[in-house]
Amino acid sequence: MPERFMIGTRIRERRVHAGIRQIDLAQRVGISPSYLNLIEHNRRRIGGKTLLQLAAALDVEPSLLSEGAAATLVSGLREAAGDADEATPERDRAEEFAERFPGWAGLLTEIHRRNQEMERTIETLTDRLAHDPFLADSLHEVISAVTAIRSTSSILVETEELEPEWTARFHRNINEDSARLTEGAQALVKYLEGAPNRDAEVQSPQDEMHAVLAARGFHFAELEREAAGPRAVARLVHDEAERGLSGPAQTLLNAVLTRYLEDARALPLGPFLAARRTLGPHPARLAKATGAGLARVFRRLAAMPEAESGPVGLVICDASGTLIFRKPIEGFAMPRLAGACALWPLYQAMSQPFAPLRRRVRQAGRGGEVIEALAVAVPEGTGGFDRPAPVRAHMLLLPDPGAAHGAAEEIGVSCRICPLATCAARREPSILAEGF
Amino acid sequence: MGKKVLLIEDEPNIIEAVSFILSRDGWEVKTHANGHDAMDAVRRRAPDLLILDVMLPGKSGYDILSEIREDADFATLPVLMLTARGQTRDREMAERAGASRYMTKPFSNADVLDAVRALAGT
Numbered sequence: 001m002p003e004r005f006m007i008g009t010r011i012r013e014r015r016v017h018a019g020i021r022q023i024d025l026a027q028r029v030g031i032s033p034s035y036l037n038l039i040e041h042n043r044r045r046i047g048g049k050t051l052l053q054l055a056a057a058l059d060v061e062p063s064l065l066s067e068g069a070a071a072t073l074v075s076g077l078r079e080a081a082g083d084a085d086e087a088t089p090e091r092d093r094a095e096e097f098a099e100r101f102p103g104w105a106g107l108l109t110e111i112h113r114r115n116q117e118m119e120r121t122i123e124t125l126t127d128r129l130a131h132d133p134f135l136a137d138s139l140h141e142v143i144s145a146v147t148a149i150r151s152t153s154s155i156l157v158e159t160e161e162l163e164p165e166w167t168a169r170f171h172r173n174i175n176e177d178s179a180r181l182t183e184g185a186q187a188l189v190k191y192l193e194g195a196p197n198r199d200a201e202v203q204s205p206q207d208e209m210h211a212v213l214a215a216r217g218f219h220f221a222e223l224e225r226e227a228a229g230p231r232a233v234a235r236l237v238h239d240e241a242e243r244g245l246s247g248p249a250q251t252l253l254n255a256v257l258t259r260y261l262e263d264a265r266a267l268p269l270g271p272f273l274a275a276r277r278t279l280g281p282h283p284a285r286l287a288k289a290t291g292a293g294l295a296r297v298f299r300r301l302a303a304m305p306e307a308e309s310g311p312v313g314l315v316i317c318d319a320s321g322t323l324i325f326r327k328p329i330e331g332f333a334m335p336r337l338a339g340a341c342a343l344w345p346l347y348q349a350m351s352q353p354f355a356p357l358r359r360r361v362r363q364a365g366r367g368g369e370v371i372e373a374l375a376v377a378v379p380e381g382t383g384g385f386d387r388p389a390p391v392r393a394h395m396l397l398l399p400d401p402g403a404a405h406g407a408a409e410e411i412g413v414s415c416r417i418c419p420l421a422t423c424a425a426r427r428e429p430s431i432l433a434e435g436f
Numbered sequence: 437m438g439k440k441v442l443l444i445e446d447e448p449n450i451i452e453a454v455s456f457i458l459s460r461d462g463w464e465v466k467t468h469a470n471g472h473d474a475m476d477a478v479r480r481r482a483p484d485l486l487i488l489d490v491m492l493p494g495k496s497g498y499d500i501l502s503e504i505r506e507d508a509d510f511a512t513l514p515v516l517m518l519t520a521r522g523q524t525r526d527r528e529m530a531e532r533a534g535a536s537r538y539m540t541k542p543f544s545n546a547d548v549l550d551a552v553r554a555l556a557g558t
Binding site for chain 1: 542
């Protein structure tokens with residue numbers, strides 16, 4: 001993004017650093033909170049009087065917000081300092097350091113950036129190697145075929161006077177196993193050729209389905225029309241099939257879009273956006289005003305065009321804890337394959353169906369960004385006396401509402417890459433804790 | 437009739453090869469191909485030695501072995517575990533579950549025979 005468009009990011013960083021709520025800062029400078037939200041996410045250009053007022057309210061020089069290089073450097077230093085575990089950098093002297101030693105400051109921020117990139121790569125590779133069911137199954141298949149071939153061929157070579165029927169049988173077995181081995185090896189090579197580029201990771205049906213949703217910004221104008229029906233869903237799925245979406249991914253996409261259509265019919269776009277503008281991004285108020293359940297309101301908020309609603313993330317898990325829907329939000333990482341952190345409010349909600357939860361959370365070892373997480377678990381569909389309806393938990397993720405909403409809780413992404421040394425919810429050691 | 441060995445393994449061609457070499461060595465070989473009722477097979481066959489794969493459909497070899505060790509009749513049954521994994525962690529899991537010996541796939545026939553003979557004390 002060009003430097004001149006990053007003013008909003010700096011305003012947000014300064015505000016969060018100062019512990020000021022978005023609504024309070026907006027009031028101080030005489031603008032609406034939603035307008036400030038758009039500014040902070042670089043969706044509105046800013047200058048002149050408003051910039052001067054914001055700088056005054058944040059107690060910083062206007063140039064620190066408007067001039068990219070130095071401010072970016074200071075921001076980078078602060079981020080690096082925020083991630084420091086044992087070192088105790090003088091956080092309040094970051095600006096002085098950047099001004100006096102811009103070269104060293106640049107080097108330090110670059111090292112920190114590369115460190116974060118490496119952490120993400122490790123996360124990807126660890127997911128792939130330790131938890132990928134496809135990889136585990138393929139390796140098991142290959143090793144089983146090799147074992148059978150080795151054992152059978154040894155019998156053929158080492159056994160004297162082997163009966164002809166046994167010889168024929170073992171030849172046939174070796175032929176079968178060598179075919180299995182070929183298929184398994186080809187599948188492995190095809191799979192591993194995609195690594196480790198995160199953009200080239202579309203592999204599982206879940207990944208394929210999420211890639212389609214992400215490409216559309218999780219918003220489908222075709223399903224928002226009043227006349228939209230199941231045919232519109234079928235057309236969308238058909239179009240993706242034409243582009244190469246696999247059969248299993250089509251099934252998943254069909255289910256997600258059918259639910260989207262039901263949500264859109266229950267909470268049409270226009271009235272819902274109007275309610276959201278009036279009431280703000282508050283699911284409880286929106287649920288009360290519209291008569292819809294919280295889970296449906298969560299899904300509708302996540303389906304709004306981002307230009308209208310600002311950044312909104314959403315995670316849905318089934319009763320096994322498996323993440324079945326992931327709409328990302330900046331500052332909150334979601335594991336693709338591994339089990340997520342058990343401390344997520346998503347899982348706390350699962351233990352208390354119908355009881356909504358609200359938490360401010362920060363993921364340990366990452367950028368230090370605080371996110372507001374709202375979670376609720378509800379049964380999906382209709383159950384019966386013999387088979388109760390399966391429960392699914394939803395967790396809506398919104399930008400930080402500010403420290404006034406309580407202290408931020410430290411949580412992780414998944415155990416394998418979590419640096420929290422003591423955690424009652426840990427289920428396996430971390431490669432970070434082991435000092436890889 | 438030789439001593440009885442029960443082979444619990446789900447790959448048909450491995451079953452056939454291992455059964456063949458053990459039979460030729462004088463063992464009476466019985467086989468079973470899934471995990472969920474493996475304990476029933478152990479009780480029914482009452483083997484002198486068990487060869488147990490780790491990755492089985494229905495239940496893992498580690499879980500089956502834990503059940504075997506909880507049964508007083510089989511607490512001392514010699515068990516040779518077979519697995520596609522060879523990491524230290526897997527070996528430790530096998531030992532904790534009560535394996536007498538641990539062998540990583542792919543194995544040689546000679547190693548399997550040596551291990552079985554050693555466990556049977558023959």
